Amino acid sequence: EAEVAQSPRYKITEKSQAVAFWCDPISGHATLYWYRQILGQGPELLVQFQDESVVDDSQLPKDRFSAERLKGVDSTLKIQPAELGDSAMYLCASSSIVNAEAFFGQGTRLTVV
Amino acid sequence: GDSVTQMEGPVTLSEEAFLTINCTYTATGYPSLFWYVQYPGEGLQLLLKATKADDKGSNKGFEATYRKETTSFHLEKGSVQVSDSAVYFCALSDQAGTALIFGKGTTLSVSS
Numbered sequence: 001e002a003e004v005a006q007s008p009r010y011k012i013t014e015k016s017q018a019v020a021f022w023c024d025p026i027s028g029h030a031t032l033y034w035y036r037q038i039l040g041q042g043p044e045l046l047v048q049f050q051d052e053s054v055v056d057d058s059q060l061p062k063d064r065f066s067a068e069r070l071k072g073v074d075s076t077l078k079i080q081p082a083e084l085g086d087s088a089m090y091l092c093a094s095s096s097i098v099n100a101e102a103f104f105g106q107g108t109r110l111t112v113v
Numbered sequence: 114g115d116s117v118t119q120m121e122g123p124v125t126l127s128e129e130a131f132l133t134i135n136c137t138y139t140a141t142g143y144p145s146l147f148w149y150v151q152y153p154g155e156g157l158q159l160l161l162k163a164t165k166a167d168d169k170g171s172n173k174g175f176e177a178t179y180r181k182e183t184t185s186f187h188l189e190k191g192s193v194q195v196s197d198s199a200v201y202f203c204a205l206s207d208q209a210g211t212a213l214i215f216g217k218g219t220t221l222s223v224s225s
Contacts, residue, residue: 004156033212042117042202042215043157056212091156093213101147101206102213104156 002026004105006092012111018080021108025074025094031055033102034067034077037089049075082112115140119203119216126193126223134188134219136177136203144205146170146179146186147213151200160188160201193223 005024013019025032030051035043046065048056051072060067064083069075079086089109093102120135138144145164149157161170166181175190186203203216 006156040218042204042217043213044215045212048212093157101145101159101162103159104149106156109154 002103004092004094004103006090006105006108008108009106010109010111012113013082015084015112016081018078019082019110020076020078021090021092021110023075023077023092023105025092026103029094029096029103030072031095031097031102032069032075033093033095034075035091035093037091037107039088043091046077079110082110084112086110087112115144115205115207115214117203117205117214117216119201119219121217121219123220123222126221128195128223128225129192130223132188132190132193132197132221134201134203134221136186136188136216138184138186138203138205140184140205140207142207143181144207146177147204147206148175148177148186148188149202149204149215151202151218153199157202193221195223195225197221198223 032049034046037043046060047067049069067077089107091107093104095102116139118137147162148160150160151157161172163170163179169178177188200218200220202218204213
């Protein structure tokens with residue numbers, strides 16, 4: 001069964017350091033999402049890609065966060081510099097053009113110390 | 114803007130009890146509605162969905178009916194198991210391709 005792959009699963013980083021997360025969506029899925037989930041809350045959208053183009057990054061803190069999907073396949077989310085408040089689960093999801101449902105990866109648990 | 118409101122948890126039940134988790138939504142159009150489940154330390158898995166009014170989504174004994182008149186999509190299961198213990202999220206999407214908007218989640222704990 002096709003899955004969304006994310007790495008790493010866990011990341012501990014010091015405040016002010018740079019950190020990056022990688023996501024490989026289900027093959028053929030044109031839409032890719034990055035969500036942030038704070039403990040005890042629902043996921044909140046950070047950025048949405050359609051192929052290699054950003055569709056929605058209105059909630060992305062652009063002073064420290066960046067995201068790219070250069071060839072319209074896999075994607076990288078970067079934080080620089082990391083802050084204590086960035087500790088959260090970062091979830092990647094993908095969907096096809098036809099269906100609204102999104103398929104999620106296992107997430108990257110980030111802890112900033 | 115669009116939003117989803119779920120009943121607050123935790124919900125604590127004994128095995129074989131009946132489960133209801135309430136979900137209501139606010140949307141300008143005709144959204145698709147979803148229930149996702151998240152097990153500890155994992156990502157979200159789609160549990161069921163409904164794309165138009167009066168549709169019933171079902172999976173693994175869980176059911177939810179899209180009620181446009183009450184803007185609700187309540188999750189039900191007739192007999193819960195310990196393995197159902199997880200966090201359940203109600204979500205909506207305005208149309209195919211738009212990002213999901215999630216509720217805050219409801220934690221279900223089932224004891225034997």
